[in-house]
Amino acid sequence: MSKSTKGEAKLIRRVDRLWEDEERRRPGPKPALDTDQIVERAVGIADRRGLPAVTMNRVAHELGFTTMALYRHLNGKAELLDRMLEEAVGRPPEVDPDRGWRANLETWARANLAIFQRHPWAFHAAVTPTVFGPNRLAWLEAALSALSDTGMPPAEMMATVSLVDDLVRGAAQVLLILDANPQFNECLARAMVRAEQEGGYPTLARLGTRFLEDDSGDYFEFGLQRVLDSLEASLADPRPTSR
Numbered sequence: 001m002s003k004s005t006k007g008e009a010k011l012i013r014r015v016d017r018l019w020e021d022e023e024r025r026r027p028g029p030k031p032a033l034d035t036d037q038i039v040e041r042a043v044g045i046a047d048r049r050g051l052p053a054v055t056m057n058r059v060a061h062e063l064g065f066t067t068m069a070l071y072r073h074l075n076g077k078a079e080l081l082d083r084m085l086e087e088a089v090g091r092p093p094e095v096d097p098d099r100g101w102r103a104n105l106e107t108w109a110r111a112n113l114a115i116f117q118r119h120p121w122a123f124h125a126a127v128t129p130t131v132f133g134p135n136r137l138a139w140l141e142a143a144l145s146a147l148s149d150t151g152m153p154p155a156e157m158m159a160t161v162s163l164v165d166d167l168v169r170g171a172a173q174v175l176l177i178l179d180a181n182p183q184f185n186e187c188l189a190r191a192m193v194r195a196e197q198e199g200g201y202p203t204l205a206r207l208g209t210r211f212l213e214d215d216s217g218d219y220f221e222f223g224l225q226r227v228l229d230s231l232e233a234s235l236a237d238p239r240p241t242s243r
Helices: 003-019 035-049 056-063 077-089 097-118 121-125 134-147 154-180 184-198 202-207 219-236
Strands: none
Touching: 003 077, 035 056, 035 077, 035 121, 056 077, 077 097, 077 121, 077 134, 097 121, 097 134, 097 154, 097 219, 121 154, 134 154, 154 219, 184 202
16 A cells, blocks of 8 residues: 555544544443543643643643553544544534625634634644544534525635635734734834834834724724625626636
């Protein structure tokens, strides 16, 4: 079996295991340790200390079991990470057809951002090689469902969901940067002062640092509304896509 074939088989197995209820399929009494306990403890470690702190050994130690005990439930760190993301994202908000596509997509985007606010490590975990389980796929289903009555072609629906998701992830990245750099505004303000002294940055000099002192703006909401405004306008006046 080639390396690529082995990798594909392993990936398929990860997908299948994520969609199966391992504990329910096992006969006999409930074990002292189950997958849910492992995942819950791993999520707690990641919330407190960040994703690099999550190891099979640390999770086992906090639960009071040997590391080998965890391998009776999970095949390794990759599978643990798959299940941690499933736990972190949870189920998406319900789509209400009576509210219209825009309101449903707004709710979806805000709830999506809230995941990264509750679990900052999920931003990094989501860009590692993970697989889609029931919860993560349910988020995609909800977003597409919100757009299902707009008359958009399937490819445009997927592109729209991707656009809104990119906005969410961009906002999440900014939150991570600000959290890791409490003096971000002060550093930027000082750089702008130096830029004004040096010249060559006329727009920044004209803008000044006033916008850094005004925290009333919600850049995520501003971006979300502009994206949805544009989408609403395109639905009202559809034009052929240029190729």
